[in-house]
Amino acid sequence: MRSIGIGLLGCGTVGTGVVRLLTEQGARLRGRLGAELTLRRIVVRDPAKARDRAVDRQLLSTDPAAVIQDPAVEIVVELIGGVEPALQYVLQALGAGKHVVTANKALLSSHGRELFAAAERAGRALGFEASVGGGIPVLRGLRQGLAANRFREILAIINGTANFILTRMTDEGRPFDEVLAEAQRLGYAEADPSLDVDGIDAAQKLAILLLLGYGVEARPKDLHTEGIRQITPLDIQFAREFGYRIKLLAIAKDRDGELEARVHPTMLPEGHLLARVDDVFNAIAVDGDAVGPTLFYGRGAGMMPTASAVVSDLLEIGREVLAGTAGRSPVVAWPAAPPPVQSVEELMTHYYLRFQAVDRPGVFAQIAGILGRHEISISSVIQKGRRSEGGVPVVLLTHWARERNIRQALKAIDALPAVLDRTMVLRIEDEALE
Ligand code: NAP
Ligand code: HSE
Numbered sequence: 472m473r474s475i476g477i478g479l480l481g482c483g484t485v486g487t488g489v490v491r492l493l494t495e496q497g498a499r500l501r502g503r504l505g506a507e508l509t510l511r512r513i514v515v516r517d518p519a520k521a522r523d524r525a526v527d528r529q530l531l532s533t534d535p536a537a538v539i540q541d542p543a544v545e546i547v548v549e550l551i552g553g554v555e556p557a558l559q560y561v562l563q564a565l566g567a568g569k570h571v572v573t574a575n576k577a578l579l580s581s582h583g584r585e586l587f588a589a590a591e592r593a594g595r596a597l598g599f600e601a602s603v604g605g606g607i608p609v610l611r612g613l614r615q616g617l618a619a620n621r622f623r624e625i626l627a628i629i630n631g632t633a634n635f636i637l638t639r640m641t642d643e644g645r646p647f648d649e650v651l652a653e654a655q656r657l658g659y660a661e662a663d664p665s666l667d668v669d670g671i672d673a674a675q676k677l678a679i680l681l682l683l684g685y686g687v688e689a690r691p692k693d694l695h696t697e698g699i700r701q702i703t704p705l706d707i708q709f710a711r712e713f714g715y716r717i718k719l720l721a722i723a724k725d726r727d728g729e730l731e732a733r734v735h736p737t738m739l740p741e742g743h744l745l746a747r748v749d750d751v752f753n754a755i756a757v758d759g760d761a762v763g764p765t766l767f768y769g770r771g772a773g774m775m776p777t778a779s780a781v782v783s784d785l786l787e788i789g790r791e792v793l794a795g796t797a798g799r800s801p802v803v804a805w806p807a808a809p810p811p812v813q814s815v816e817e818l819m820t821h822y823y824l825r826f827q828a829v830d831r832p833g834v835f836a837q838i839a840g841i842l843g844r845h846e847i848s849i850s851s852v853i854q855k856g857r858r859s860e861g862g863v864p865v866v867l868l869t870h871w872a873r874e875r876n877i878r879q880a881l882k883a884i885d886a887l888p889a890v891l892d893r894t895m896v897l898r899i900e901d902e903a904l905e
Contacts, residue, residue: 488778620759
């Protein structure tokens with residue numbers, strides 16, 4: 472039986488899952504592929520470290536060149552993470568005639584075009600299903616199953632760590648730091664967890680969705696990105712009183728030729744499908760003009776779900792290798808005129824605003840007056856006697872308003888002597904309000 476040699480760069484959370492699947496499920500994978508996926512070499516930083524017993528220590532080394540140059544390795548799997556040295560290793564592997572699989576969204580979102588071009592030049596395949604949505608085959612969904620569609624809208628929960636934290640804060644009232652530590656123990660979080668909680672990982676994944684869904688090359692740092700650090704138990708409680716749950720969403724909307732693309736905590740009606748996507752689960756709701764609404768759902772992080780996506784790429788490339796077609800078609804087809812990404816200041820949506828204000832007559836009128844002068848109208852208000860040293864919270868929801876007006880109004884409101892803290896702003900996705 473034909474054997475296809477695999478070399479692993481990195482054997483941490485995801486790499487260990489890949490080793491387990493290749494060793495423990497070898498017979499099933501062989502049956503599906505009609506060939507053997509044979510693990511030849513594994514590169515790590517510290518070979519002395521304790522490893523899962525599925526990892527054959529004899530395969531370990533610290534020398535990436537030994538994997539990249541090994542003629543017995545046909546597919547190199549990059550699971551180191553981060554941009555460097557991963558970028559150099561992937562380019563060297565392609566240059567050495569290897570097919571490459573990676574789960575590295577930081578790398579793809581920053582150097583996607585360069586890597587796709589390198590793969591095309593080398594005539595080699597580049598698989599990256601695990602880079603978005605963990606075990607969910609959403610990239611394959613966009614590139615294959617839904618390829619006939621114009622994507623009117625993509626709403627995505629694509630950071631498992633942030634979703635895990637928000638879920639446990641909402642359902643169990645647990646503090647942010649404690650839940651983050653648990654997500655780290657479970658292997659969900661990035662090596663630097665600020666990438667998860669500050670929305671950067673979700674922005675990197677959104678950039679990859681924009682590449683595949685719209686042919687748009689956007690740098691994650693140019694996408695409007697907010698994380699979840701500022702979400703307080705008070706906001707979670709107010710959201711509940713209004714009938715919403717707070718989720719970190721990555722959003723892309725095709726607005727008549729311009730693209731909205733943003734990542735931020737969002738209030739979703741409790742009945743919304745995405746509002747019930749909890750813990751480490753991810754979901755990507757894709758609305759296509761031909762197919763209508765679709766939903767991709769599953770575990771967005773963790774050892775075995777992510778390994779499932781990596782091995783799916785190995786099987787796909789393995790089939791192409793057997794057929795002699797691997798690397799023959801471009802990874803991404805670029806449209807002649809991709810839609811421009813709209814400035815977030817142009818965004819029109821509904822807002823939740825929580826002011827921390829001195830509890831005395833006339834303060835609400837001052838706030839409402841400033842909002843009115845900026846063409847922002849109020850749809851609901853909650854002001855309760857939740858006295859605290861820092862004043863009382865005044866919470867309101869707005870009708871459809873423009874982000875630029877909200878920002879200008881809040882600049883004026885936050886400068887009022889009666890307003891004690893920076894106003895908390897959350898955007899709302901609620902079709903019933905429109
Ligand atoms: P991880 O647990 O930190 O593992 C990283 C591995 O790379 C370790 O084996 C480490 O060696 C090795 N390594 C680090 N620097 C190296 C270097 N310079 N040279 C050689 N080896 C090096 O990371 P992970 O969670 O598995 O994530 C891997 C990739 O998958 C990342 O791109 C991540 O964003 C992506 N991803 C992760 C998940 C998830 O749930 N964890 C989900 C989807 C995508 P040692 O073992 O010796 O330390
Ligand atoms: N840290 C990422 C997350 C891993 O929590 O979603 C999956 O990409």
